Every structure is written in structure tokens, then in C-alpha cells.
Amino acid sequence: MANVAKITEIVGSSNKSWDDAVQVALNEAKKTVRGITGIDVKDMTARVDPSTGDITTYHTTIKIAFGIEH
Numbered sequence: 001m002a003n004v005a006k007i008t009e010i011v012g013s014s015n016k017s018w019d020d021a022v023q024v025a026l027n028e029a030k031k032t033v034r035g036i037t038g039i040d041v042k043d044m045t046a047r048v049d050p051s052t053g054d055i056t057t058y059h060t061t062i063k064i065a066f067g068i069e070h
Contacts, residue, residue: 012026025064029064
């Protein structure tokens with residue numbers, strides 16, 4: 001019997017770090033998705049304040065894998 005997983009993609013944001021943005025996304029997904037088995041960090045971007053050159057917001061796109069319930 002084959003196991004089947006679904007993968008969904010979400011974006012988390014944080015003003016602290018990309019790691020924190022990943023955790024924000026995962027924490028939000030855990031509220032509605034059961035049985036998360038893994039994540040894949042797909043993309044990391046950031047918003048930069050043009051006047052200071054400092055990063056103001058970190059964005060991380062992750063793919064979340066979870067089993068399909070029968």
C-alpha cells in the first residue's frame with residue numbers, strides 16, 4: 001500500500017530573522033493542518049528600508065508535507 005502526502009506552500013514573515021519567519025509559518029500551519037511530517041524551505045526574501053539599508057521584514061516561503069487521512 002502506498003502512502004500519500006499533500007504538500008502546501010505558505011509564507012511566514014518576521015521582523016527578527018528568516019529562522020523566525022519559518023517558525024511563524026509552521027506555527028500558523030499547525031493550527032489547521034494535522035500530521036505535518038516535514039518542511040522544505042523554498043525561498044527567503046526580505047524587505048529593506050531604503051533610507052537606512054537595514055532589513056525591516058524577513059519572508060520565508062516553505063512547503064509543508066502532511067499525510068492524507070482516509
